[in-house]
Amino acid sequence: MQRIRLRYTKRGRLRFTSHRDFQRAFERALRRAEVPMAYSAGFTPHPKVSYANAAPTGTGSEAEYLEIQLTEAREPDTLRALLDESLPAGLDITEAVEARTSGLADRLQASVWEIRLDGVEPVEASTAVVTFLAAETVEVERRTKNGLRTFDTRGAVARLEASAPAADRPGDGACAILRLVVRHVTPAVRPDDVLSGLRATADLAPPVPAAVTRLAQGLLDEETGTVTDPLAPDREAVPAAPPMAVGLTAATGVPPTRGGAPEGSA
Known part of the structure; x- marks a missing residue:
């Protein structure tokens, strides 16, 4: 799974939306943008979205945060643009980063x-x-x-x-x-x-x-x-290198031989 952390706003008249109103609007935006969401198990599966410390109804905000889990990898900035287009003006996705650290809520x-x-x-x-x-x-x-x-x-x-x-x-x-x-x-x-x-x-x-x-x-x-900025640690973290099978050469994935060439080669 890939985890993406988003920063979004509540501006203008949209500051009067409740947290439940935003949840409904955001889940509709996920469907419109065809985001490959991961879903919970059970009788009523729901998209894996973690909301963090939502602002009270009636207050504006330039710094709301949430995290989503995907079943397929996506480029964060492309995903941000797609979701932003699918939300009403005032609920704006301003930043997206891949989650490379733990504990966003703790920050x-x-x-x-x-x-x-x-x-x-x-x-x-x-x-x-x-x-x-x-x-x-x-x-x-x-x-x-x-x-x-x-x-x-x-x-x-x-x-x-x-x-x-x-x-x-x-x-x-x-x-x-x-x-x-x-x-x-x-x-x-x-x-x-x-x-x-x-x-x-x-x-x-x-x-x-x-x-x-x-x-x-x-x-x-x-x-x-x-x-x-709570997203700075994710931007600064070095992406993990993909795992390599033990005993395989990096270039060909073929087990090395004593002479350095694959068996059966001329």
């Missing part, structure tokens, strides 16, 4: 998020960030399927900064941009949990819903608070 240690706060002055956001980071713990409540749960958001935040929008992304009125790095912990701390923490510690309450986008996810460098 997704943290996410880089961008939160756009329309109606909030950058100075106000910066003050709130300083207050949040100065706190030892920032507890918030969130309703889960098991009921109301209280957990600390401060411990999950490795980095948090506030700034004004970039010059090429102007808006009408006040606007602040938060850039944060959040560790993948249990229970998961989401960007809206951090916003709840900013409201609790500094009374930061945007007048309109925030626009949230995941920019990256991968291994976390604790010293710098940066996140590295």
Whole structure:
């Protein structure tokens, strides 16, 4: 089997698709692109697709990951183009690499998020960030399927900064941009949990819903608070050489003789 790892996006209106919606769209794309998928055993076989740490519904993302298993080898970039053509605009396959290492999910240690706060002055956001980071713990409540749960958001935040929008992304009125790095912990701390923490510690309450986008996810460098590309180890790994039968010559596959020539040759 060949394993291919894909990076894909959720952009524009497609950020409102649920993970189940994406699964259905992706499986249709696999059929349209005629990908030679491996299937599970049992009464209801399904394509072998492993999804990793999907973004919450309603958030955009530039860095979602999954892995597929094939029964026949395919060139990764050709496969990427075929799948991208078979998906709706906004669900875009941006990268494909052959899996040459193990543990992709283990490398997704943290996410880089961008939160756009329309109606909030950058100075106000910066003050709130300083207050949040100065706190030892920032507890918030969130309703889960098991009921109301209280957990600390401060411990999950490795980095948090506030700034004004970039010059090429102007808006009408006040606007602040938060850039944060959040560790993948249990229970998961989401960007809206951090916003709840900013409201609790500094009374930061945007007048309109925030626009949230995941920019990256991968291994976390604790010293710098940066996140590295999780597909880099696969790109850098040397492909394994095909096995060669013991006792056969590399050129002909014929057992060598004492004189160096195959038996029966002139």
